[in-house]
Amino acid sequence: MKACTLYYDSDSIRCSQFARKLAAYNKAFSLVPAGSPEPITFNANEAAGFIFISTKGRPDPQIERIMRNIVMGKNGYIFILILGGTRTLTTIKHVHDLLASRGMKLANAYTESSLKKISPDEDTVFQKISVDVQDEVKVLDRVQKEVESLPTAEIRKLMHQYIRDYLKEQRHSRHHKDVQ
Known part of the structure; x- marks a missing residue:
């Protein structure tokens, strides 16, 4: 099982609960709250996930700081879970551009509506996320290729x-x- 670090917005009860449930479902996920004061975040794992609620087309400021300062392999698997908020598509584009400016790629993005489409059952959603991380499913690349054609x-x-x-x-x- 591939190890993955989940950075979550610790100020949001909803994000904290979702992150804890996801980590309890899959033991390969380790949790890191976003409020740590370290200027640079080193991620030794091959995968990283960010759980947050978008605000006016941007992630939480603490999560965005981690995205700007994270040190990990350029070929690492990075995904985001947006559990509500406003302008989620703008947020996905902002995160994609932010990571691209650092030479990294956003592999997958889950929004509240896409999680509901997967299944109303949380266990099925957790299983889907775990399988996607394990198999390194890159939905955003596939969609971009389809749209270009x-x-x-x-x-x-x-x-x-x-x-x-x-x-x-x-x-x-x-x-x-x-x-x-």
Whole structure:
């Protein structure tokens, strides 16, 4: 089993609980809270994950500091889990660009909506994340290759459909939060 370090936003109860449950499910994951005062973070493991809630299109400032200062292999597997917040797609692009400027690649990104699409059951979600880390599944590279091969009109149609589905899901989840 490949060792992985999970950096999580320790100020967020939701992120802390999710990180602890994920580490309990898979013993190869080690947890590191984001509030450590060290200026440079050395990661000896081959994989690193970041769990946070996005704020205005950016990750939590402590998580972003770790991303800027992390020292690990350039071919390491890096993934993010965004458990809510605003402008998640902008956050994914920001993290991708931040890591690319340091010579690293964001391999996978999970959002709250993508986790719900995987399964409403947490164990299935944890299993999917563990398998993806173990097999080094690089979804973002695959999607980028697929998009590059499509004509512009087809990309536009797909984007409109994705945006409609996303907004419909947001309205649906907002309605259910109000009802509960």
